[in-house]
Amino acid sequence: MIQVSGQTAIENQRAAGPSPQTDWDPEVIAFCCNYCAFSAAALAGAKRMQYPAGVRIISIPCTGKLEMEHILEAFEKGADGVLVVGCLEGGCHYVEGNLRAKKRTDRIREVLDEIGLGSGRLKMVNLSDSMASLFVQQIQDIMGTIRVLGPNPLGQTEKKESAGRI
């Protein structure tokens, strides 16, 4: 066993935190406000910017329209992560939809912690329609986080259950 200054390599690895899993592609649902994030995603596409293929973008009229059930259902159905992307604070087309979404997202993060799924799988970010590079960066960030957290265990059960069905 390799010893580095009194510690094993495994202990060193543990001390550095969990390592990302690279043998699977996380599925992330991105709920994107039509007025900012969806346009930012379109701009990213027009600019030929690359981001992971496992992101499923769902356009919504405003993040304030996003119900807590929508996020929970995504996780129950096996999404590895959920990204809620709304307008910059103070820039919501409907004045405060993004601020409401922030509170609801925070509540769902508490729920995810309470049930043991982990709040790290859900993130809300704010950007404007011209911030294509930030949009791409946020997607890469959540993908990195999800790779560290590993696959959604609920998705694993779903897959096993459906594999068992005839």
Add this chain to the structure above:
Amino acid sequence: MIVASPKSITELKSIIAEHKKVLFVGCGTCVTVCLAGGEREVSIISYAVRMARKLDRNPIEIAQITIERQCENEFLKDLAEPASKVEAIVSFGCGAGVQAIAERFPDKPVYAGLNTQFLGVLEEQAIWTEKCLGCGNCMLAQFGGICPVTRCAKRLLNGPCGGSLETRCEVDSDRPCAWQLIYTRLKNIGQLERLEEVVPPKDWSSAWYSGARKVIRKEHQV
């Protein structure tokens, strides 16, 4: 309205730990208005409990229904069919709703999904405050419509305690001094002379303290 707050997912999960098929029943009246036990809240808690149980490798099947009022037998008949298919029922109504369902289904375990809090009003979005104790002998006429029995921490009936600080209650500075409110209100409506009347000790025999109460209105009986 009756104000309630949801139980934690952890507590609810432990309450129904032994059951595999459960019916979650929301109530469309007070607890819907106070965002605790309406259709939406029942749906959210169902997702959470279902996922939590799945993660524990002890999956649960949850059926959901929200009826107009759990405290009226007339509406409970809608539960007969869904209740027959489950092992237990969790009521997201107030304590009265839970007990009404338990009486209606004597052979079925019925659990409370909410903590019933008080009779109150919506102060601002998502903030409710207690206004009525349900003492059974309303004295609001004497106090300009502000109840010291409920809103004064010391339940004083003859003026303030003298401990209030800048119109706030000395017991909890988040709370206004009920007697300050009474004084201002009586002044505004020109009835300050009411403060000169000495209010005798309250008759508490009509309150809960002698056990569960009953109201009979013969003129409406059939």
